[in-house]
Amino acid sequence: MAFDGTPSDRLPAAAELERMYEVIQTVMLCDERAKAEVRAGRMQAAFYPVRGLEGVCAALGAELGHSDHLVSTYRNLGDAVAKGVSLRSIIAELYGRMDGLAKGKGGPMHLHDPEAGLMATTGIVGSGLPIAVGLGLAAQLDGADRVVAVTFGDGATSIGAYHEAMNLASLWRLPVLFVCQNNMWAEHTPIAEYAPNPELAGRAGGYAMAARLVDGFDTIGTWRAISDAVADIRAGRGPVFLECRTYRLTGHSSTADYTYVPEEELEAAARRDPAVCFGPWLAAEGLVSLSRLAEIDDVAAAAVDDAFTFAQASPPPTDAEVYRDVFSDEQLVPCR
Amino acid sequence: MTTASAGPIAGLQTAELNFAGAVHSALDAALAADPKVILLGEDIADPAGGVFKTTKGFSTKYGAHRVRSTPIAEQSILGAAVGAALGGYRPVAEIMFFDFITVCLDQLVNHAAKFRYMSGGRTPVPLVVRTAVGSKRFGAQHAQQLEAWLMHTPGLCVVMPSTPFDAKGLLSSAIFGEDPVVFIEHINLLYGAKEPVPVDDYRIPLGTAAVRLPGDDVTIVTYGAQVPVAVRAAEQLADEGIEAEVIDLRSLVPLDMDTVLTSVGKTKRAVVTHGATMFCGPGAEIASQITERLFGMLAAPVARLGARYAPIPFSADLEVYPTVDDIVGAVRGLCG
Numbered sequence: 014m015a016f017d018g019t020p021s022d023r024l025p026a027a028a029e030l031e032r033m034y035e036v037i038q039t040v041m042l043c044d045e046r047a048k049a050e051v052r053a054g055r056m057q058a059a060f061y062p063v064r065g066l067e068g069v070c071a072a073l074g075a076e077l078g079h080s081d082h083l084v085s086t087y088r089n090l091g092d093a094v095a096k097g098v099s100l101r102s103i104i105a106e107l108y109g110r111m112d113g114l115a116k117g118k119g120g121p122m123h124l125h126d127p128e129a130g131l132m133a134t135t136g137i138v139g140s141g142l143p144i145a146v147g148l149g150l151a152a153q154l155d156g157a158d159r160v161v162a163v164t165f166g167d168g169a170t171s172i173g174a175y176h177e178a179m180n181l182a183s184l185w186r187l188p189v190l191f192v193c194q195n196n197m198w199a200e201h202t203p204i205a206e207y208a209p210n211p212e213l214a215g216r217a218g219g220y221a222m223a224a225r226l227v228d229g230f231d232t233i234g235t236w237r238a239i240s241d242a243v244a245d246i247r248a249g250r251g252p253v254f255l256e257c258r259t260y261r262l263t264g265h266s267s268t269a270d271y272t273y274v275p276e277e278e279l280e281a282a283a284r285r286d287p288a289v290c291f292g293p294w295l296a297a298e299g300l301v302s303l304s305r306l307a308e309i310d311d312v313a314a315a316a317v318d319d320a321f322t323f324a325q326a327s328p329p330p331t332d333a334e335v336y337r338d339v340f341s342d343e344q345l346v347p348c349r
Numbered sequence: 350m351t352t353a354s355a356g357p358i359a360g361l362q363t364a365e366l367n368f369a370g371a372v373h374s375a376l377d378a379a380l381a382a383d384p385k386v387i388l389l390g391e392d393i394a395d396p397a398g399g400v401f402k403t404t405k406g407f408s409t410k411y412g413a414h415r416v417r418s419t420p421i422a423e424q425s426i427l428g429a430a431v432g433a434a435l436g437g438y439r440p441v442a443e444i445m446f447f448d449f450i451t452v453c454l455d456q457l458v459n460h461a462a463k464f465r466y467m468s469g470g471r472t473p474v475p476l477v478v479r480t481a482v483g484s485k486r487f488g489a490q491h492a493q494q495l496e497a498w499l500m501h502t503p504g505l506c507v508v509m510p511s512t513p514f515d516a517k518g519l520l521s522s523a524i525f526g527e528d529p530v531v532f533i534e535h536i537n538l539l540y541g542a543k544e545p546v547p548v549d550d551y552r553i554p555l556g557t558a559a560v561r562l563p564g565d566d567v568t569i570v571t572y573g574a575q576v577p578v579a580v581r582a583a584e585q586l587a588d589e590g591i592e593a594e595v596i597d598l599r600s601l602v603p604l605d606m607d608t609v610l611t612s613v614g615k616t617k618r619a620v621v622t623h624g625a626t627m628f629c630g631p632g633a634e635i636a637s638q639i640t641e642r643l644f645g646m647l648a649a650p651v652a653r654l655g656a657r658y659a660p661i662p663f664s665a666d667l668e669v670y671p672t673v674d675d676i677v678g679a680v681r682g683l684c685g
Contacts, residue, residue, distance in 0.1 A: 024675065030617055114469065115471065125471050143424055147432020150429055337470070346603075348604075
């Protein structure tokens with residue numbers, strides 16, 4: 014059992030470290046750009062920023078293989094990029110355009126890309142967990158060593174779907190990694206005001222499930238915990254719950270008021286922002302040179318520019334899309 | 350006491366089955382034909398074999414890995430079905446009573462119904478939800494026909510057969526179709542009369558109504574447990590010299606309005622009757638479509654019958670569903 018608390022100094026392979034850094038920078042840049050587009054009125058979307066979660070997303074993406082499945086939330090940009098979904102397709106979907114993942118019919122909260130293993134994202138808090146259980150059941154029945162990861166915020170641990178899914182996954186010993194992206198806020202309510210027991214990882218024991226609390230701003234520490242958990246799950250030891258404690262560095266949505274957040278908490282969190290700290294740490298540890306980091310910065314910025322340019326040039330969906338994809342066959346639509 | 354179902358029986362080996370036996374036969378054939386078919390639900394595995402015994406013997410025959418009793422946790426049953434469908438399986442989830450669908454509507458309405466659309470066709474969710482309804486002896490929380498809610502949700506197919514032959518043919522189509530289907534089994538029909546049902550697999554496409562009785566004077570449009578009531582009413586009306594055509598819709602989404610409009614175009618009069626509450630019930634949509642399409646041809650306004658506007662009362666002395674006399678009275682009102 015890897016979850017014995019033994020300190021580990023394992024590191025991802027060099028290429029994986031660079032990839033994690035690239036994901037973090039790409040997500041951060043996309044996030045800032047999307048927020049600006051929404052505020053400028055050029056993107057008519059409810060977009061939920063991920064600033065603060067980038068390290069957790071990159072660590073999960075680094076450990077999941079292409080054939081592993083991921084279920085995410087409405088705050089999904091980091092998960093989608095980390096899972097390898099095309100940036101152009103993501104951004105075009107944010108704009109509601111034809112070249113988006115869903116031809117503009119899903120929007121930012123609904124990114125699905127089964128080819129990349131992003132099986133679902135949901136705008137309903139907590140509802141991804143039972144779906145991940147079903148994907149875990151499929152993996153178990155297939156006899157595959159596929160792992161299903163599901164991400165959700167701390168706010169999702171209050172809803173019934175969370176409880177039902179934790180219980181069922183543990184009962185059936187399904188290959189599911191529950192990744193709680195704890196940003197300490199359930200929309201506009203701080204964790205202390207909605208959870209009598211804010212030690213979320215501690216609850217997993219109630220379901221006879223292995224669990225660990227990690228510092229989600231410690232990207233490598235998070236990666237180690239995920240890596241251990243995934244290895245356990247692949248070995249058939251059943252589901253694992255990981256609480257990755259971070260802090261939400263922006264408002265709940267692109268345009269939400271954020272003045273209520275205690276200044277000292279936000280400042281303390283911002284000092285540990287993985288989008289700021291991970292690169293210098295890699296350089297200080299001698300893992301990636303400063304010049305290589307600068308190259309990756311350029312690659313990420315160019316990819317983001319390309320994706321936004323592509324998306325803005327993409328045509329809008331036509332009226333023919335309204336009835337398409339309601340059912341497998343448009344003829345089944347009962348009324349038009 | 351219905352007439353023989355429409356559909357080809359000639360040449361197929363048949364067995365005398367009631368509705369429950371036909372459902373059992375359809376599930377048996379599907380489990381045998383495709384290892385991707387799995388069953389989920391409360392108490393469905395042996396020895397219980399389901400509270401209505403429609404899954405009896407399957408966990409023994411096909412394995413408890415494919416025929417899985419679940420906790421009493423409908424959200425996770427439906428969520429697991431959605432996830433398993435995303436993972437390539439064809440899940441058949443049992444929700445013991447229709448009323449219990451209220452505690453898993455999120456998975457059904459927000460996820461199963463919308464995933465194909467919100468992903469632009471990338472993530473279809475072929476699954477079946479079987480559920481039973483109709484007995485008053487459990488009281489108001491185990492008795493309400495809620496199909497109008499589901500008809501109102503784009504992306505869901507809604508099926509409610511009235512005969513054993515149709516039950517097997519429609520359930521087989523639902524299981525091997527590409528869309529989410531809610532399959533409603535009326536308790537009054539489950540253990541009703543037996544009729545010849547093909548032993549092997551056969552399919553009745555969703556969205557094809559059946560003419561149970563031909564007639565030229567009035568059309569009675571119905572489905573589910575109201576079909577035998579309507580047939581009895583038609584037989585009584587025949588004694589008075591009124592020839593009623595009885596149409597069994599069989600599925601509400603997709604909806605075979607062509608058969609309805611052809612019939613009413615001939616008879617000029619229509620009564621719609623169902624076990625769902627009349628107010629805002631399926632009959633409102635059907636009557637409205639008839640009126641919009643055939644207004645100038647109608648000899649009388651379309652009449653509607655449905656359950657009276659009340660929670661289903663327990664006492665057998667309180668009648669809320671349309672009776673033979675109600676239907677006969679409505680027809681006389683149109684033909685007077």
